[in-house]
Amino acid sequence: MNPRFSLYFAWYYGFRVIGRGSSYVIASIATPLTLLFLVFVLSHGQLVEYAVVGGFVSLIASNGLTSASDAAFLRLQAKIQDLFIATSISSTDYMIGLTLSFLLFTTPGIVLYAALSLLYHLFTIERVLVLVAVLFMLALSTSAISFIIAGAIRHIRNVWGIVGILSIIMTVLPPTYYPYTYLPRSIIYILAISPATPAAIILQGAFGLSPEFLAMILVLVGETIVYLSLAKYFTRWREK
Amino acid sequence: MIRISELRKVYSDGTVALDGIDAEMEKRVTAVIGRNGAGKTTMMRILSTQLAPTSGKVFIDGLDVMRQTTEVRKKIASIPQEATPIGILTPEEHVTLYLMARNFSHADARRETLTALDNLGIREYRNKPADTLSGGTKRKIFVAMAIASNADTVFLDEPTTGLDPVSRMEVWSSIRKLDGNIIVTTHYMEEAEELSQEVFLVDRGTVIERGEVKALLSRFSGKLRAESHSPIDGATQISNTFIKYIQSGEVEKYASMGCTIKRITLDDIFINRGVDVES
Numbered sequence: 001m002n003p004r005f006s007l008y009f010a011w012y013y014g015f016r017v018i019g020r021g022s023s024y025v026i027a028s029i030a031t032p033l034t035l036l037f038l039v040f041v042l043s044h045g046q047l048v049e050y051a052v053v054g055g056f057v058s059l060i061a062s063n064g065l066t067s068a069s070d071a072a073f074l075r076l077q078a079k080i081q082d083l084f085i086a087t088s089i090s091s092t093d094y095m096i097g098l099t100l101s102f103l104l105f106t107t108p109g110i111v112l113y114a115a116l117s118l119l120y121h122l123f124t125i126e127r128v129l130v131l132v133a134v135l136f137m138l139a140l141s142t143s144a145i146s147f148i149i150a151g152a153i154r155h156i157r158n159v160w161g162i163v164g165i166l167s168i169i170m171t172v173l174p175p176t177y178y179p180y181t182y183l184p185r186s187i188i189y190i191l192a193i194s195p196a197t198p199a200a201i202i203l204q205g206a207f208g209l210s211p212e213f214l215a216m217i218l219v220l221v222g223e224t225i226v227y228l229s230l231a232k233y234f235t236r237w238r239e240k
Numbered sequence: 241m242i243r244i245s246e247l248r249k250v251y252s253d254g255t256v257a258l259d260g261i262d263a264e265m266e267k268r269v270t271a272v273i274g275r276n277g278a279g280k281t282t283m284m285r286i287l288s289t290q291l292a293p294t295s296g297k298v299f300i301d302g303l304d305v306m307r308q309t310t311e312v313r314k315k316i317a318s319i320p321q322e323a324t325p326i327g328i329l330t331p332e333e334h335v336t337l338y339l340m341a342r343n344f345s346h347a348d349a350r351r352e353t354l355t356a357l358d359n360l361g362i363r364e365y366r367n368k369p370a371d372t373l374s375g376g377t378k379r380k381i382f383v384a385m386a387i388a389s390n391a392d393t394v395f396l397d398e399p400t401t402g403l404d405p406v407s408r409m410e411v412w413s414s415i416r417k418l419d420g421n422i423i424v425t426t427h428y429m430e431e432a433e434e435l436s437q438e439v440f441l442v443d444r445g446t447v448i449e450r451g452e453v454k455a456l457l458s459r460f461s462g463k464l465r466a467e468s469h470s471p472i473d474g475a476t477q478i479s480n481t482f483i484k485y486i487q488s489g490e491v492e493k494y495a496s497m498g499c500t501i502k503r504i505t506l507d508d509i510f511i512n513r514g515v516d517v518e519s
Contacts, residue, residue, distance in 0.1 A: 020369065
């Protein structure tokens with residue numbers, strides 16, 4: 001493990017890039033803010049607390065999935081991944097570095113949603129701790145999915161379409177902006193393939209917005225482990 | 241030293257990229273030359289731990305590339321052929337980050353980065369985003385990584401492709417200053433002659449010739465190449481060009497036939513495959 005490399009990678013590829021192209025940051029908060037606005041209007045403000053909590057989930061999940069484009073670009077087009085293979089770092093160091101870079105892009109969005117949460121009196125210490133733990137696992141699992149996609153595809157053009165489809169399936173369809181109780185159990189289990197689903201359900205329970213559904217904690221932890229294991233395999237630190 | 245035995249690579253679509261390569265690379269600079277698709281890049285990717293072979297063995301300084309991968313990776317640096325910089329990062333950031341991946345401290349990485357950028361004449365661009373740089377300068381960023389790496393063995397896959405003649409000479413000059421063993425692939429024969437002590441000529445996944453440049457060229461001792469677009473008796477035809485190897489005493493005769501007379505280069509080893517120059 002070379003955490004120093006991961007941190008520097010995040011510094012260069014995340015922080016400095018934000019400084020030079022703020023469009024990354026704006027892009028990462030555009031969809032969650034748009035959906036928050038729609039939920040506010042359509043529910044006459046009644047579901048806005050769901051949308052604020054779901055906004056955290058949507059922000060992290062969509063950002064994690066978007067990193068597939070960069071991971072694929074660095075592997076297939078720029079050949080930067082090949083460059084790093086013949087060094088001292090492992091695929092895990094590289095994945096952590098790229099994940100942290102993308103997490104940095106979400107910082108302004110997190111601050112914005114934190115401010116909204118304070119405005120709606122949603123935060124307590126316990127809730128914040130649950131939020132941090134859930135978002136951490138969500139970031140790991142969605143980034144892992146992005147590395148699986150980036151490692152599995154053969155042509156860079158394919159990644160944009162796949163990410164577009166997955167962003168909808170994995171961040172908009174799950175109960176991020178509405179109560180999960182609106183959905184039949186069978187649909188919840190199908191949607192649970194997206195880590196955003198258990199993440200949103202856990203947070204709705206923790207924030208007292210919906211009944212708790214503790215089995216979703218196991219689902220989220222299990223998915224994170226499975227997706228990370230698959231990502232390690234698909235990152236192709238030596239191609240076959 | 242690199243020892244390759246019975247190296248074979250067959251891709252999933254059935255393409256045989258390497259077909260049983262045996263080689264020992266022990267000179268300071270070794271050039272692997274061949275046409276596009278000859279198998280050079282596949283060989284470099286296997287040697288530099290990026291690609292698994294279908295069969296065969298590779299040892300770098302006694303370390304098995306497949307079994308002792310972590311140790312091998314600490315000793316080598318590899319610059320892929322088609323590597324392109326990340327547009328929004330600067331040359332200094334690229335090289336520094338690469339050196340951090342090689343376990344340099346941040347301070348050492350920055351110092352070595354500036355020295356390498358200096359050596360390649362691109363220090364003045366160190367803080368400019370790569371997107372704004374010329375193709376040649378972008379390529380030099382990767383050469384700077386190799387120069388600064390301090391690796392025992394450096395693999396450079398076509399390091400000067402796309403560079404203008406002056407930039408190419410600057411890169412050659414920097415490569416000559418490298419301490420470790422260097423394996424360079426190229427399809428510029430001039431580059432192989434200029435840089436390497438030994439060349440491996442690869443064609444269709446096999447090594448078809450191997451030797452020191454002088455020894456390979458000595459086969460053509462006293463000969464010159466006559467080229468014409470019109471047929472010449474006993475010439476080899478490549479596309480619409482007719483090529484014949486002639487004695488220096490025959491220059492006038494062939495020149496009067498409208499032939500262009502050229503000195504022998506490593507190109508001729510390839511051109512001459514299947515033609516007996518001694519006859």
